[in-house]
Amino acid sequence: MSTVLVANRGEIACRILRACNEAGYSSIAIYAANDADSLFVELATTSVKLEGESIAETYLNQKQILEIATKYGADAIHPGFGFLSERAGFAQAVIDLGISWIGPSPRAIEMMGDKMTARITMKAAGVPVIPGEEIEQEDEHEALMAIKDASRRVGFPLLLKASSGGGGKGMRVVNSPEELDDAVNGARREAIAAFGDGRVYVERLLSGSKHVEIQILADKQGRVIHLGERECSVQRRHQKVFEEAPCPTMTPELRERMGKAAILAAQAVDYEGAGTVEFLLASNGEFFFLEMNTRIQVEHPVTEMVTGVDIVREQLRIAEGEPMSCGELNMRGHSIEVRLYAEDAANNFLPAIGPLVVFKPPEGPGVRLDTGVRQGDEVTPNYDPMLAKLVVWAPTRNEALQRMRRALEDFVVLGTTTNIRFLRELCDQEDVVNGTTDTTLIDRVWPDGWSPEISNSLTEAALMIAGISEGSGKHRKSNVGTESTDNGPMSPFSTLSRRFP
Amino acid sequence: MLYEFKIDGKTVEVTLAKSDDVWTLSGNNASILSDGRIRLVSKDGAIFFAHSAKVRDTWWVHIGGHTFCIDHVEPGAAEEDNGSGLSAPMPGKVLQVLVEVGQVVEPGQPLMILEAMKMEHRIVAPQEGIVSVIHFKEGDQVQQGIALLEMSL
Numbered sequence: 001m002s003t004v005l006v007a008n009r010g011e012i013a014c015r016i017l018r019a020c021n022e023a024g025y026s027s028i029a030i031y032a033a034n035d036a037d038s039l040f041v042e043l044a045t046t047s048v049k050l051e052g053e054s055i056a057e058t059y060l061n062q063k064q065i066l067e068i069a070t071k072y073g074a075d076a077i078h079p080g081f082g083f084l085s086e087r088a089g090f091a092q093a094v095i096d097l098g099i100s101w102i103g104p105s106p107r108a109i110e111m112m113g114d115k116m117t118a119r120i121t122m123k124a125a126g127v128p129v130i131p132g133e134e135i136e137q138e139d140e141h142e143a144l145m146a147i148k149d150a151s152r153r154v155g156f157p158l159l160l161k162a163s164s165g166g167g168g169k170g171m172r173v174v175n176s177p178e179e180l181d182d183a184v185n186g187a188r189r190e191a192i193a194a195f196g197d198g199r200v201y202v203e204r205l206l207s208g209s210k211h212v213e214i215q216i217l218a219d220k221q222g223r224v225i226h227l228g229e230r231e232c233s234v235q236r237r238h239q240k241v242f243e244e245a246p247c248p249t250m251t252p253e254l255r256e257r258m259g260k261a262a263i264l265a266a267q268a269v270d271y272e273g274a275g276t277v278e279f280l281l282a283s284n285g286e287f288f289f290l291e292m293n294t295r296i297q298v299e300h301p302v303t304e305m306v307t308g309v310d311i312v313r314e315q316l317r318i319a320e321g322e323p324m325s326c327g328e329l330n331m332r333g334h335s336i337e338v339r340l341y342a343e344d345a346a347n348n349f350l351p352a353i354g355p356l357v358v359f360k361p362p363e364g365p366g367v368r369l370d371t372g373v374r375q376g377d378e379v380t381p382n383y384d385p386m387l388a389k390l391v392v393w394a395p396t397r398n399e400a401l402q403r404m405r406r407a408l409e410d411f412v413v414l415g416t417t418t419n420i421r422f423l424r425e426l427c428d429q430e431d432v433v434n435g436t437t438d439t440t441l442i443d444r445v446w447p448d449g450w451s452p453e454i455s456n457s458l459t460e461a462a463l464m465i466a467g468i469s470e471g472s473g474k475h476r477k478s479n480v481g482t483e484s485t486d487n488g489p490m491s492p493f494s495t496l497s498r499r500f501p
Numbered sequence: 502m503l504y505e506f507k508i509d510g511k512t513v514e515v516t517l518a519k520s521d522d523v524w525t526l527s528g529n530n531a532s533i534l535s536d537g538r539i540r541l542v543s544k545d546g547a548i549f550f551a552h553s554a555k556v557r558d559t560w561w562v563h564i565g566g567h568t569f570c571i572d573h574v575e576p577g578a579a580e581e582d583n584g585s586g587l588s589a590p591m592p593g594k595v596l597q598v599l600v601e602v603g604q605v606v607e608p609g610q611p612l613m614i615l616e617a618m619k620m621e622h623r624i625v626a627p628q629e630g631i632v633s634v635i636h637f638k639e640g641d642q643v644q645q646g647i648a649l650l651e652m653s654l
Contacts, residue, residue, distance in 0.1 A: 186621065189596075190621055193616070347590065350590045350622070351591050351592075352591070352645075353592055353645065354556065357554040357556060357561065360552070381591075381592040381617055408566070409566030410566075412552045412563045413563075413568070414552060414553070414556075414561035414562075414563060414568065415554060415561055417570075418568070420568065421566070421567060421568065424566060452567065454567055457543065457544075457545075458564065458565050459508065459569070460526070460527070460529070461529060461541055461543060461551075461564055461565070462508075462551075462562045462564050462567070462571065463506060463508065463513060463515050463571060464515065464517065464524070464526045464531060464541065465531070465539050465541065465551045465553050465560075465564055466504070466506055466553065466560040466571040466573070467504045467515040467517045467524075467526070468517065468524045468531055468533065468539055469539070469553040469555065469560055469562075470504055470555075470560065470573055471504065471517060471524075472533055474533070474537065474553065474555070475555035
């Protein structure tokens with residue numbers, strides 16, 4: 001293996017391209033025209049432009065990507081997450097060209113990717129699943145009838161899930177039978193738009209549970225290990241926003257049992273590479289299989305911070321056919337990740353767009369930033385609104401929270417609305433402080449939506465800053481309205497009178 | 502110096518005094534640093550280092566861990582009328598139009614479904630009324646803040 005093509009964009013493409021550079025591989029980035037100036041394009045040895053405009057014509061265009069891989073001599077493809085990462089057909093096509101697929105076998109992707117098949121496979125392997133029913137009917141009307149039938153047995157509130165689903169798309173909470181028709185139609189429509197597959201199944205809604213997932217690594221030598229858990233209970237619209245490792249209520253005994261179940265799940269599909277087995281953990285210690293993500297995950301950094309394992313580097317190693325380099329599981333300290341989104345948290349988390357006129361991340365010990373953007377970039381509606389992942393590590397959970405609060409207050413983003421303040425206030429919530437978070441936290445704490453708590457004196461100070469900025473003509477000093485540091489006359493050589501020999 | 506701003510929909514007048522390089526407002530003192538940031542000492546002695554940047558007419562201000570959007574109102578600028586139009590809360594695509602012109606709608610009734618980043622968002626009637634204009638049809642791309650439909654009450 002010498003040249004890795006990264007079939008992705010943004011933050012995760014940066015993460016993988018840097019790992020390739022560090023490991024001494026040549027790398028190929030592929031990019032759509034509207035990504036020509038994006039950070040990830042700079043990080044690759046070679047960057048190749050994709051023809052076409054829509055996502056389907058570019059990042060999801062298997063034929064075009066495979067042609068580039070062949071033409072530019074890629075001998076491995078890393079799919080990242082999202083896009084083609086869980087398309088078994090693409091993995092197979094890559095393998096058929098004699099190129100290494102950095103991920104599990106197409107069969108494993110297929111069995112885990114179809115959520116209904118995964119449920120059936122897990123039940124057979126002895127891994128506990130959430131009470132619910134698979135809906136086999138493909139016809140829209142028949143499926144609706146079958147869901148109505150199943151809903152009576154499963155009971156309300158229930159959760160409709162797209163069999164091809166992920167990322168909260170095609171998912172609906174249904175509180176009563178009256179809502180069912182609308183919810184099924186909405187979930188189907190969203191699932192067809194996102195995945196081209198409208199099949200939806202039914203699970204009981206286990207509210208008050210924690211979302212706990214186990215990171216898995218499996219190499220070609222047959223070794224399967226787990227790297228402990230991450231807790232990702234805090235979600236808005238079924239998307240995670242706050243993740244941590246370890247889970248604050250975990251016990252060594254429960255970790256052992258969940259780890260074993262996750263390894264069993266991986267072995268049931270002859271898993272290879274990095275993967276994540278997601279569970280719901282009830283307050284009584286009972287846990288249920290949710291799904292397995294057959295790829296690198298957004299929140300993988302928190303595991304890296306507490307285990308010292310470079311998961312992407314291990315993926316490359318495993319794809320190369322080498323044994324993984326991890327020893328005994330040794331978790332140290334506590335790590336928290338928050339996802340920075342360009343979104344209006346005070347307005348139902350609606351996506352926002354705009355220029356990143358100022359983008360100044362926090363610094364200091366135990367602070368890690370994984371991002372695909374930099375100051376001057378434009379946030380567009382073309383792609384996912386996640387701007388960055390801010391990750392902290394500290395010896396204890398309390399210190400990690402303190403560090404996260406400080407880092408979020410230091411994070412300056414101007415020109416585009418972000419959820420930074422929301423995340424900062426989230427860190428003060430009693431359940432977050434106590435580690436008793438569950439999946440209903442955001443709706444419970446802010447049933448009527450979140451709005452920032454701002455003192456009058458701070459608002460007054462902000463108005464004063466705006467007045468001074470306007471009055472000093474600050475925005476006229478540079479033509480794009482950025483701070484004068486960015487392109488102002490700040491070189492010491494232009495102001496110093498001393499001559500340098 | 503007097504400036505007029507709009508913050509959270511409210512119009513506020515800010516009167517600043519300046520002597521040498523120090524600006525003052527009701528006990529707060531501030532000065533511009535060489536890197537463009539502004540150092541502010543509040544009346545109770547707290548020190549802040551603020552960032553600001555202007556996009557069109559809006560000042561973005563970061564101070565004390567908060568970010569503010571403050572619109573500068575040019576002297577003599579006319580108030581824009583938002584009227585009874587229903588605007589797009591985000592950029593996206595019109596997935597479905599659920600009503601027709603002339604239709605009587607009830608509060609909370611879905612009027613249109615928008616899609617952005619593959620997520621659906623419903624535009625609902627804020628109150629009872631009659632749909633008077635529909636600006637977009639299914640499949641149209643819409644920008645954030647643009648009027649989607651109009652209602653007469």
